Amino acid sequence: MGLEISYYKNAEFVKDFTSYNDMEDEDLVYVSNEAFPARLGDMKPGLYKAECVDGFRAGSYGGYNHWRRELCNLIYGMTDQAFWDSPIAESTQPFVELINMADNEGTIGTSVCAKLAKDFNDHADKIKDAPLDDYWKEKAECWHTAFTEAGNNNGFVDFH
Numbered sequence: 001m002g003l004e005i006s007y008y009k010n011a012e013f014v015k016d017f018t019s020y021n022d023m024e025d026e027d028l029v030y031v032s033n034e035a036f037p038a039r040l041g042d043m044k045p046g047l048y049k050a051e052c053v054d055g056f057r058a059g060s061y062g063g064y065n066h067w068r069r070e071l072c073n074l075i076y077g078m079t080d081q082a083f084w085d086s087p088i089a090e091s092t093q094p095f096v097e098l099i100n101m102a103d104n105e106g107t108i109g110t111s112v113c114a115k116l117a118k119d120f121n122d123h124a125d126k127i128k129d130a131p132l133d134d135y136w137k138e139k140a141e142c143w144h145t146a147f148t149e150a151g152n153n154n155g156f157v158d159f160h
Contacts, residue, residue, distance in 0.1 A: 003058040003103060004160050007146040008050035009153035011110070016046045031156060033106040039097055041111035043156060050156070053149045056142040058159075061103055067139050072099050074130050075123065094119040098143070106159050114151030120144035 008029065017030055028047040033039045058064045065080075072080045075095055076088065083089055089100045097112050108116070120127070120143065127140050150157050 002060040003064045004055060005058050005142070005146060005157060006055035006160065007053050007113075007150045007155060007157045008048075009053050009149060009155035011043070011048045011050040011155050013044065014047045014049050029158065031107045031109070031158070033102075033108070035102050036097075036100070036106060039101060039106060039108045039112055041109035041113075043107075043109035048156075053153075053155070054146075056139075056146070058139065058142075065103055067136055068099055068103070070130075070132055070136055071095060071140070074126065074132070094123060102159065104159065108147075108150075108157045108159075110151060110154055110156060113147045113155065113157055117144065117147040117151045120147065 011029075011031070014028060017032065027049055029050055029052075030046075031040070031043060031048050032045040037045075059067060069080045072078065072083050072095075076083055078086070080099060083099060089096065092115075095116065097108060097116055101108070120140070124144075127137065130137070146157050149155060
C-alpha cells in the first residue's frame, strides 16, 4: 500500500455528500479534507464533476513521509516533527500545506494548489541543487506539475 495522487481540472460542484450512495455516478469525485479543512481553500466539501489530468504514486506511506521529511529539512532545516511542533506548521510559509497534511487521504483545493505551485516555482533552484537523489527530485517534479495543473485550471489534488 502507498499514497496515490490524482490531480484534476475544471472542477464543478455538483452536490453535498450525504452517503456513498451519492457516488453512483462514477464521474463524480468526493472532495473533502476533514483533518485539514483549510487545505480545501475556497472549495467546499462535496461531490464534483472534474476532469482527471493525471496521477502518480507518491510512494509507500513510509517513502512519502521520508520525501516530505527531506522537503522540510531542505526548506526549514528541521525535522518534520520539530516543524509540526512549531508555529510555522500553522502559517502560510512555503510548503506548509504539503508538509502539514495527512499522508493518506484528503484533498487540496484550487487556491491552495496555486500557492503550492508558486512555492515550487520560488524554490526551484534550491530543489534542483539539493543534495538529494534523483528519485526525490523526480517526485518533487511530479508534485510541482500536479499543483500547477490543478491551481491554474480550477482543479484540485486528491490524496488516496
